[in-house]
């Protein structure tokens with residue numbers, strides 16, 4: 001089968017097309033004919049082997065797993081003997097293993113049937129970035145798989161997709177990734193992607209396809225949940241009686257229409273675009289931070305206010321800060337939080353070469369128990385409940401590249417050219 005491979009760590013030039021054996025599945029796995037695959041920062045970490053500590057998982061001298069990719073969308077080719085949720089011919093999306101290829105393995109609990117209104121590329125970019133945004137925003141996955149209290153500091157519910165502070169690897173992405181800082185294609189659970197996307201430019205196409213946003217809609221309400229009211233923000237819960245605390249806060253009940261003041265730093269990227277879209281759909285008032293070239297796109301995602309960090313300082317006072325980029329100090333970020341506000345740290349690329357900023361996450365987790373503010377740095381693993389919650393918002397897909405142009409796709413991500421998400425198509 002056709003696949004993107006790399007045999008050494010390096011920049012996007014190490015990626016090349018190769019003929020690889022079709023994967024074989026275990027009894028509890030699904031084989032997906034990949035039509036589109038997501039491109040994200042985790043793949044960049046696995047490609048470069050940075051930060052260096054990530055190589056403990058990816059392979060010390062060279063990548064252990066030759067085919068990158070985690071997110072995918074495609075058609076079920078075959079199922080293992082123990083799989084009952086899917087059958088050959090089903091259109092699915094989710095996280096798999098080595099997805100930048102014609103075929104990829106996936107575990108059923110990390111897949112969802114693809115809704116018809118989403119194209120394969122739109123579906124393929126959802127899992128990693130979308131689920132991360134969902135959990136950083138303390139929104140329960142369409143309900144109940146992870147309550148705000150379980151995502152922040154409490155024990156993981158069996159179906160929760162977020163790792164709490166007691167996780168040994170606060171910034172690792174992907175459940176199977178052995179690396180503490182990256183969500184990468186080298187993860188044994190990483191994925192590859194397929195072909196036939198309606199929006200694919202097709203193999204060999206010299207140019208990629210630019211996508212507009214789809215129609216907006218709200219995040220689905222969890223089964224059995226009480227519809228939020230305009231007064232949810234003034235709930236009579238004990239937390240809500242204190243300044244800066246809403247019913248959505250850690251330990252409370254997340255709800256739509258809460259009117260939270262949310263700051264999203266890094267709003268022009270993969271996680272950030274989903275965060276703005278989700279927060280807007282949830283009824284939050286979003287202030288988004290990005291560079292000059294992404295201001296209009298980020299406004300289009302639904303931000304009420306956009307701060308161009310290259311031209312003005314970050315100001316305001318927020319119930320929730322989703323910190324995705326910039327590696328700003330905890331003291332600066334806490335200064336932008338209300339007295340009982342919540343800081344959710346996703347990551348950031350400006351950390352050191354060895355730890356990549358992991359120290360800041362660890363510090364946040366260690367000081368949080370002593371503060372009124374809550375500092376959290378969850379590791380998010382996309383599961384089926386997350387995927388379901390993410391199918392009803394607009395797609396932030398901005399651009400697709402044919403599989404063989406994976407190095408161009410990665411280059412565009414690494415150089416900050418993309419406002420939103422990028423997908424590979426087959």
Ligand SMILES: NC(=O)c1ccc[n+]([C@@H]2O[C@H](COP(=O)([O-])OP(=O)(O)OC[C@H]3O[C@@H](n4cnc5c(N)ncnc54)[C@H](OP(=O)(O)O)[C@@H]3O)[C@@H](O)[C@H]2O)c1
Pocket residue numbers: 040041042128129132170171172173174182183265266267268269270271272289290291292294309324325326327345346347348349377378379380381413416418420
């Ligand atoms: N904890 C988890 O489970 C988890 C899951 C997924 C990803 N992550 C991490 O989250 C981070 C972001 O991932 P991603 O996929 O969204 O990456 P991405 O698509 O590359 O987006 C990062 C964004 O940050 C912006 N940015 C860069 N410097 C900035 C600064 N100083 N201030 C504000 N914005 C800045 C970039 O564009 P502009 O500078 O042009 O605005 C870019 O849009 C990565 O470190 C990744 O490893 C963590």
